[in-house]
Amino acid sequence: MISSPQIPESAPFSSAQRSWLNGFLAGMYSGDGSTSSEPAAPAVPVTIAFGSQTGTAESLSKKAAKLLGGANFDAKVLDMSELSPADLGEIENLLIITSTYGEGEPPDNAAEFHAALMAEDAPNCEGLNFSVLGLGDSSYPDFCQCSKEIDARLEALGASRVSDMVEVDGDPDDLFPTWVEAAQAALGSADAAPVALDLEVEEESGFTKKNPYPAGLLKTVNLNGAGSVKATHHVEISLDGSGIDYEVGDALGVFPENPAVLVDEILEATLIAADEPATVEDGSTVTVREALLYHYDVSILQEAFLVACGRLSKSEELKELLSSSETIKEYCSGRTIVDPILDFGITFPTAEFLVSTLKPLKPRLYSISSSPKAHPGEVHLTVGKVEWESHGRKRLGVCSSYLAEHELERPVKVYMHSNSAFRLPENDAAPVIMIGPGTGIAPFRAYLEEREARGASGKNWLFFGDQHEACDFLYREQLDAWQESGLLTKLDTAFSRDQEEKIYVQNRIIQNAADFFQWLEEGASIYICGDASRMAKDVDSAIHKVIELAGGKSEDEAIAYVSELKKAKRYLRDVY
């Protein structure tokens, strides 16, 4: 018998991968000495179900399936809207990847599964093996809440957790392969030699979030007219020569820079020399000024930063403030790091100490407001400039003001965030209803440009709203022209502050109940974009009301009707 080769220690594999590979080779070289790579056992079935709002969990599920598929698993990816707890009895091995949205809520496509799983009558899940990967963002109070709840509930229903839940804060990075490896090890067939995951296939090429494209800014203009309290910028960015392409419904990730005035104010107050070295995320060293401009978030005031200030200060007032979590929370609300620095005269011993107390500056997503067919080589955004005043200071949203005030000559670092969960219907003849007040109009300008370029015959209905018709009617000329050409079959606007009583898009939906229901019966898809905190909820209630009023349905029947729309991907939201 030929003795099996061993993977050397120096080979570029983790120890787990090396031991699987050694096992695999041992399996191949055992018995008759044949080196056939035929698996010794049947493929292990695994269902990978995703709950995803903006596509991250969905694309990770596909990656997991690809990885496991190459390692003797029969992997099936399932949208969670197609899964019910009753199906779990038929599934042997279940991997769940889900994000969390709203205030600790499940993403739309997971809402029904989540609710049914939490219900008292959820079925017993004994015999089911599972593992959960949670996607979230720890700056939200209910970090990874949806995945936590699903993980705990499956266990309570008798299912076996085969590997621990992994919670991802921001970028999945190494946590994703670690989780897949652990699941593979736990679920792999005892009869088959383990097969190392080919993690190499997952390397993305071209410009990505890790390697953003320094794009040229072509234009940034305020769409609001005189008299408006808002500044909504139409931003045009060149992707020419980048090799980046996109579909309508996608979002663009933008890496912002902090305002130089704010950074200089911080350096002056903390008595740190601008050219002192500071370490950034990838371990490289830059000047502290560059670190604060491009790498660290100086706007969110984290409780940890205030505690660090406490260690550097003799202020009795600060000590008092730090004595209770309530007063800490209260102070942090609406303030940025510059506030405690100025309020308590905090100086830092070194630049390294200062940056060690800060979180990395994260990119922001913007729904794309152009169709690549109408503007080849370009991507357009519709950016609401965030500005407010608190504790006697004017505050600016980092990325929205960066885009609104950016000099055209300087590149903007961008990457494409594909969102396959927010696509136009494939059937060009299908009607679409778009509800997008404020910056929520962004993807619908893109949809309309796309439908025009495709010559799509389907009817288009847009609900738009803002404060005043005279100064806040975004893209009015283009919308008027589309109404005239017939592309925009119906346009309903709601300008909330042009009359005594407030009127919003949800009121217009109810006023148009009969037509709205008729369009749904004709197969229309509903798309909602914009404010998640109030608008999306109010619009959802209005749609239920329309189905009750115009469709003659009971409350429960309306809920079931909407649920069917969601399952058919005819009720889609891009809300933030």
Ligand SMILES: Cc1cc2nc3c(=O)[nH]c(=O)nc-3n(C[C@H](O)[C@H](O)[C@H](O)COP(=O)(O)OP(=O)(O)OC[C@H]3O[C@@H](n4cnc5c(N)ncnc54)[C@H](O)[C@@H]3O)c2cc1C
């Ligand atoms: C999928 C997706 C698509 C998006 N599409 C768009 C789009 O098309 N257009 C668009 O404009 N935005 C869009 N956004 C939002 C965008 O990503 C940013 O969140 C937004 O521009 C604010 O970022 P900023 O850096 O300017 O503000 P930040 O510096 O992040 O500041 C925002 C924070 O400031 C605080 N804040 C804001 N106002 C106040 C106030 N009045 N009082 C007290 N605190 C306040 C809040 O804590 C808020 O979270 C989208 C988001 C997602 C996730």
Ligand SMILES: Cc1cc2nc3c(=O)[nH]c(=O)nc-3n(C[C@H](O)[C@H](O)[C@H](O)COP(=O)(O)O)c2cc1C
């Ligand atoms: C409007 C909004 C609300 C969010 N709420 C939460 C939350 O409550 N808790 C959390 O952990 N993450 C929250 N997140 C972060 C997302 O879960 C995270 O970005 C995730 O990677 C998105 O994955 P998806 O693209 O598959 O939906 C929120 C993100 C957005 C845009």
